Amino acid sequence: MWNFSFVIPSIMILLILLGYYFNRPKLPTRINETFIVLLGVDCLVIFSDVLASAADNHFSYWPEPLLYIINLLFFVLFLARIFCFFYFTTDVLKMKLSHSPKQFLAYSAVFLGAEAITLLSPFLHTVFFIGENGYQNGPFYNIIYVVFVFYILLSLVLIARHGGHLKKEERFVAVLFNIVLLAGNLFRFLFPTYLIMHTFCLMAIVMIYLTFVNPDLYRSNRGPVFNDLGFYTVLDEIHDTKQFRILCAALRNYSYEREIYSGRQMDEGIALIADYLNRKYPDRIVFYLRNGRFGIIGDSAMDWDSMQKEIYDRFQKPWNAEEADLFLNVSFVRVSSISGQDSADVIISRLLAAFNDFEKSASEAGSLTDLDQARNIDRQVDVKRALERAIEENRVELFLQPIIESKTDRMCGAEVLARIRRENGELISPGLFIPIAEQNGQINRLGKQVFEKTCAFIRDGNLERTGMEWLNINLSPIQCMKKDLAGEFCAIIDQYDVSADRIHFEVTEESVIDLKTLDRQLSELRDKGFTLVLDDYGTGYSNLTHVKHYPFSVIKFDMEVVWDYIRDRDAVLPSIVHAFKGLNLALTAEGVETAEIADEMKKIGCDYLQGFYYSMPLPAEEFVRRYAK
Secondary structure, eight states, rough: OOOTTTHHHHHHHHHHHHHHHSSSSOOOOOHHHHHHHHHHHHHHHHHHHHHHHHHHHGGGSSSSHHHHEEEEEEEHHHHHHHEEEEEEHHHHOOOOGGGGGHHHHHHHHHHHHHHHHHHHHHOOOSEEEEEEEEEOOOTTTHHHHHHHHHHHHHHOOOOOHGGGGOOHHHHHHHHHHHHHHHHHHHHHHHHBBBHHHHHHEEEEEHHIIIIIIIGGBBOOOOSSBBOOOHHHHHHHHTTTTTTTEEEEEEEETTHHHHHHHHHHHHHHHHHHHHHHHHHHHSSEEEEESSEEEEEEEEEOOHHHHHHHHHHHHTTTOOOEESSOOOOOOEEEEEEETTTTSSOOHHHHHHHHHHHHHHHHHHOOOOOOSSHHHHHHHHHHHHHHHHHHHHHHTOOOOEEEEEEETTTTEEEEEEEEEEEEETTSOOHHHHHHHHHHHHHHHHHHHHHHHHHHHOOOOOHHHHHHHHHEEEEEEEEEEHHHTTTTTHHHHHHHHHHHTOOOOGGEEEEGGGGGGGHHHHHHHHHHHHTTOOHHHHHHSSSSSSHHHTTTSSSSSEEEEEEHHHHHHHHHOOOOHHHHHHHHHTTTTTEEOOOOOOOHHHHHHHHHTTEEEEEETOOOOEEHHHHHHHHOO
């Protein structure tokens, strides 16, 4: 007699899970499709088991052929359930068995063989038979346990071999739900009259649901659309199997607009836009990609020209939030892909780079195609990779450009400039990789590496060889925000036995907008013995009063300021020089490219000169060879 005490609660919980899952919007991904099949098979297994067990308990009331059909249905579904769990594991591991019929047949051979043996039961009594005393186990009954154990162990082996790309918690759950299934199989073997194994299968399904297919993992909290994790998941699945188009709409000046309208009102506006796109294009998958960016994925026939026009026209009208009408501008990025041409990571990198480009541009709309513009984005991705490689492998190079004392024409110092190379050895302009380093947070590691190599350069006696007194090193605004910056630099100069007065730090004028944030950092650097230089003066917001708040010893005029004076010899620059002299500040002129510029900068009182007239930046080794005494 079979015991039903465990199966009833399992059915109730499973029905609740089914109702919730099917009531939520879901991504059309392969893993979700497999999970739906798994849920369906599990439900059928439970109901067929209950029906077969009830019929076998009262076998005398049932016709023998019907008992065979009911029990045969249960065993066929029982074997199908374990294969569904195995197949789901391969989907988690992104093995894509459905794309390889031969591989699918190889992995399903044991399952199909067991099913064939089971189907012979009414004729050969292989797995079960109906005798005078009702249901009886056949000689091959234990095959169901063997197949179960086989696919669980195979799943664990595949997780060990192919689970490296999974997150730690995902890999843990993948192993755990298979172990739970194995425990359920053991309990069924030990207590065959208790319908308890369904409880273990339900536990595995709940773990799968919470970790891999929970619809809420992919839903945005900014309206009825999917989030950026869902965007990556879909893109990662379709990029090598389908042709598709992506239309992205990005709010222009999003951070500025958020300050104007307040965060709460902008969040409401984002929700309104999300709702509009979701209702306007119900047959497309709409995503909110954060920072005011939306993405729509469709097939290769998606009419993105019409969609772009419709969305643009809608943005010509206000978005009616609860407390304000939001007037927002929008830019567009479009990507199409041929199957297998680009990985999901490459496509997303292109999109991010394109978004950043359009944020800086003045145009109202932009379009990214697969040709020249895509290649331009690829070059930006290439720069990012080269930067990461240079930092990780300690391959950032030092280039030096001389700084000349105007009174004596003697090289008294040099500016240290960071350079990186592509794999083919081609140099990458700092105008390309410095902004990327600042955006992705690598600038601190880059700056530290440059500082350490500069200290090593000084330690090795290269200042004495060239007759220089000091070297200038650039500090980015982000570096200046780092806590204990002075302490870190002091630890490094102690390590290399270098005196702080041999190093001048150049801080761009952009960095000195926030007095409170920067003043402590600069004061600590000065107190440690470092000299501070205000770089690019004339390009930002600083004035004489502003500069007086900081412990600068040198002011460096931006080349545009110098060239503007050469074109129009007014009294502005000489007056500024005179004022700074009154503050006992030394002055450096950048952009000195001709003898005329050098003479004029000397006349107005600049103390130091720097530019191509004296030398372009040179690799550190070549610099030492050229200028060694």
